Amino acid sequence: MxxxxxxxxxxxxxxxxxxxxxxxxxxxxxxxxxxxxxxxxxxxxxxxxxxxxxxxxxxxxxxxxxxxxxxxxxxxxxxxxxxxxxxxxxxxxxxxxxxxxxxxxxxxxxxxxxxxxxxxxxxxxxxxxxxxxxxxxxxxxxxxxxxxxxxxxxxxxxxxxxxxxxxxxxxxxxxxxxxxxxxxxxxxxxxxxxxxxxxxxxxxxxHREIAQHALEDAHAQLERRVEERTHDLAAANQELRRSQDEIQALNTSLEQRVNDRTAELLRANKELETFSYSVAHDLRAPLRHIDGFARILQDEHAAELSEEGRGYVARILQAVTRMGRLVDDMLNLARIGRQELVRERANLDSLVRQSLADLPHETEGRRIEWRVEPLPEVECDPGLLKLVLSNLLANAAKFTRSRPLAVIEIGTLQENGSATFFVRDNGVGFDPKYADKLFGVFQRLHRQEDFEGTGVGLATVQRIIHRHGGKIWAEAQLDRGATFFFTLESKQKELAPQSAQEVTCG
Amino acid sequence: MAEPETVEILLVEDNPADAELTLHALRKSKLANNIQLVRDGAEALDFFFCRGAFSNRSFDDAPRLVLLDLKLPKVDGLQVLQQVKEDDRTCAIPIIVLTSSKEEVDLVRSYKLGVNSYIQKPVSFSEFQDVVRQLGMYWLLVNNAPPVSAFSVR
The missing domain is CATH 1.20.1330 (f41 fragment of flagellin, N-terminal domain)
Incomplete structure (x- = not known):
């Protein structure tokens, strides 16, 4: 310039x-x-x-x-x-x-x-x-x-x-x-x-000539570098493609393994359920025999037995009754795992009424105040949901036995647009530190002499709720009553992933 | 060999304890005098089709009622049911499945094969006795038995 x-x-x-x-x-x-x-x-x-x-x-x-x-x-x-x-x-x-x-x-x-x-x-x-x-x-x-x-x-x-x-x-x-x-x-x-x-x-x-030369040199150098870089990139690309292929192959084999494992799990699950079913089933036969012969002994040979002997026979029959109930509950639990979920719209009110109708044995001659809120229609398997309600209501009735006036409430809470149902009683409740044991199979928080039960009912209830994609939990204080909450479908999960989850959780 | 008495109830049961308890219950209900017990499926088929030990039986002399267990050695209950219900000479015989199984597949198969009733044995013997009394009353007294012509071909 x-x-x-x-x-x-x-x-x-x-x-x-x-x-x-x-x-x-x-x-x-x-x-x-x-x-x-x-x-x-x-x-x-x-x-x-x-x-x-x-x-x-x-x-x-x-x-x-x-x-x-x-x-x-x-x-x-x-x-x-x-x-x-x-x-x-x-x-x-x-x-x-x-x-x-x-x-x-x-x-x-x-x-x-x-x-x-x-x-x-x-x-x-x-x-x-x-x-x-x-x-x-x-x-x-x-x-x-x-x-x-x-x-x-x-x-x-x-x-x-x-x-x-x-x-x-x-x-x-x-x-x-x-x-x-x-x-x-x-x-x-x-x-x-x-x-x-x-x-x-x-x-x-x-000067211009020098600059021109410098420019030409720089250009040539740049071209060389571009060429080198292109070469490098091509090599990297090839490498990438190779690793992509490898990943693809790995993925395929992984998918295959997942499929195999899933199939294996499904098979194992099925086997386990068949096993538990046939165990429960096969246990019934000897039980029937024990009960049958003990009953014959009691009915037809009582005169030949001492007072003590008659007492033992009575104890045998009691034990058999209890074991029969355990086996039946286990069979139910196993059946729920295997059974296909049939969803339809069901009136929760009518399910509650049917469940209450099945309770006369426990509620006979007792003062129970039932407070049932109007309940909505829900999408569920009505047979299974009735089992849930029957279990929860029977529990509520059972654990309020000692109360002169039992108060049992059934209602809903609206939380974030989804309904949470609850069954509340003023019964003996339980210590909240054992709340996690509540839904385990054969887990009981009360002595058999105080409250009879097999410890399978709430496990069954939980399994049904989980199969519906819902949650169940309980809040209680010792001697201050208990409340059981459940939802039927968590918002995030739809039907398909639930059943998939069911497969893995079994 | 004496002239065979008409079998009123055929009991197909492999388990001796179950057989004894069922017989006990049946006898107590005083509904049948002649009860035949067979211990497996093959023996049951021999009885139905008048062969082997039962070759001197006649198809016309059908039992009034069959109590059939499903879990049987040799030939299982469902196979027995199928063969009996498929044969013109035997399909009119009332068959009641009396089993400890309450599996849906068993129920479906049995009914599709033409079973006349399906009863799960209750654990409690008192209940079982009650059930046996009821079904004996129904099938032997209340229900009209199929006539002899129901057991001839065509």
């Missing part, structure tokens, strides 16, 4: 100088022309003066010639010379109109010239008469030289003009010398400026 500026300035300056040189040269030529004219003019004046001088000398010569010879030719020539002298004098007045000093000399010259010419003319006329001509026939003595005054004036004029000529010649010479100097200097300066500009251009070009 700086170079470009400098070059432009140098060229501009050189151009300006050349222009100035041109102008000066033109003016110089004009001035010289003028000076030449003035010199020519001066020469004209000088020639005029010389002519005047010559005419005066010629007039005198002609007069003397006439005096000596009387030749009329001289008289004619004399008159011509006089006329010529006057003409020259008047010409000089015109030629030196610009010079006051010459005019002043001419002012003096004219009367002197007139006087001299008049004198010459008078002498010529006198000598024409014969008397006079003799007396004056003296060629040597009768000479009338041009008076000093006129000679001085002429010499003055000549000097003046010569001085002017010298002065003008000098001035013209000076002015053209200055112009030449100026021209020479201007040319030299503009030449050096152009040279400087050329030098700058050369330098600039050299």
């Amino acid at each position: 700086a170079y470009k500026g400098s070059i432009a300035v140098a060229y501009g300056l050189a151009l300006a100088i050349l222009l100035a040189v041109g102008v000066v040269s033109y003016r110089d030529v004009r001035l010289e022309q003028q000076s030449q004219q003035w010199v020519v003019h001066t020469y004209d004046v000088l020639r005029g003066i010389d002519n005047l001088d010559e005419q005066l000398i010629a007039a005198e010569d002609d007069r003397r010639g006439f005096v000596l010879s009387g030749d009329p030719e001289y008289s004619k020539s004399f008159a011509a010379a006089c006329a010529e002298a006057r003409l020259q004098a008047s010409n000089l007045r015109g030629l030196t109109a610009d010079n006051p000093r010459e005019q002043e000399r001419l002012d003096r010259l004219h009367p002197a010239l007139d006087g001299y010419l008049a004198l010459l003319t008078e002498r010529l006329t006198k000598s024409a008469s014969p008397n006079l001509r003799l007396s004056h026939a003296n060629p040597a003595g009768d000479s009338l030289v041009v008076p000093t005054e006129i000679q001085e004036i002429i010499a003055g004029m000549q000097n003046e003009e010569k001085g002017l000529l010298a002065e003008r010649t000098e001035r013209a010479k000076n002015s053209s010398r200055l112009a030449r100097w100026f021209t020479a200097f201007g040319f030299a300066l503009s030449a050096s400026l152009i040279l400087a500009a050329l030098f700058l251009i050369r330098r600039e070009m050299a």
Whole structure:
């Protein structure tokens, strides 16, 4: 950028100088022309003066010639010379109109010239008469030289003009010398400026060439790097594709393994359930036999037994009843695990009513206040949900047995748009630190003598609720009643993932 | 060999304890005098189709009622049921499945094969006695038995 500026300035300056040189040269030529004219003019004046001088000398010569010879030719020539002298004098007045000093000399010259010419003319006329001509026939003595005054004036004029000529010649010479100097200097300066500009251009070009080379090098390097990078990328890509394939293969094998494992689990699950079912089932046969024979003993052979023996038989029958219930509950639990969930819209109110109708055995002769809120319709397996309600209501009835007035509430809470159902009683409750054991199979929080039960009921209830995608939990204080809460479908889970979860949790 | 008495009830039961308890209950209900007990499926089929030990039986002399257990050695109860119900000579015989199984598949199979009733043995003997008394009352007294012509071919 700086170079470009400098070059432009140098060229501009050189151009300006050349222009100035041109102008000066033109003016110089004009001035010289003028000076030449003035010199020519001066020469004209000088020639005029010389002519005047010559005419005066010629007039005198002609007069003397006439005096000596009387030749009329001289008289004619004399008159011509006089006329010529006057003409020259008047010409000089015109030629030196610009010079006051010459005019002043001419002012003096004219009367002197007139006087001299008049004198010459008078002498010529006198000598024409014969008397006079003799007396004056003296060629040597009768000479009338041009008076000093006129000679001085002429010499003055000549000097003046010569001085002017010298002065003008000098001035013209000076002015053209200055112009030449100026021209020479201007040319030299503009030449050096152009040279400087050329030098700058050369330098600039050299710089550009270097920059160009550097750019080309950088470009080549860049291209090389791009090529290298492209190569690297291609390699990385290939690597990536290979690992992708590997991952794909791993995924496939993993999927296969998951499928295998799932199938295995499903099979194991099925086997386990079949096993537990047939265990429970096969336990029933000997139980039936024990009960059967003990009953026969009691009914038909009581007389043959002692009081103690009859007591033992009664104890056998009690134990069998209990075990029968355990086996039935286990069978139920196993069945719930295997059974397909059949969902439909069901009226929870009517399910509660049906469950209450199945409770007469426990509630007979007791004061129980049932507080049943109106309940909504729900999406569920009605048979299984009735089992849930029956269990919860039977528990509530059972654990309020010691209360003179049992209060059992059934209702709903709305939480975040989903319904939570609850069954609350004012019974004996339980210690909350055992709450986690509540839903385990065969887990009981009360002694058999206080509250009979198999410890399978709540496990069954939990399994049903879980199969519905819901949650169940309980809050209680010892001797202050218990509340069981349950939901039927957690918002996040839909049917499909639930059943999938059911498979893994079994 | 004496002239065989008409068998009123055929009991197909492999477990001796169960057999004894069932017989006890049946006898106590005083509904049948002639009860035949067979101990496996093959023996039951011999009885139904009058062969082997029962070759002197006649198809016309059909039992009034059959109590059939499902879990049987050799030939199981459902196979027995199927063969009996498929044969024109035996399909009219009322058969009651009396078993400890309450599996849905067993119930479905039995009914599809044409069983006349399905009863799960209760654990409690008193209940069992009650059930036996009721079914004997119904099938031997209340219900009209199929006539002899129901056991001939076509």
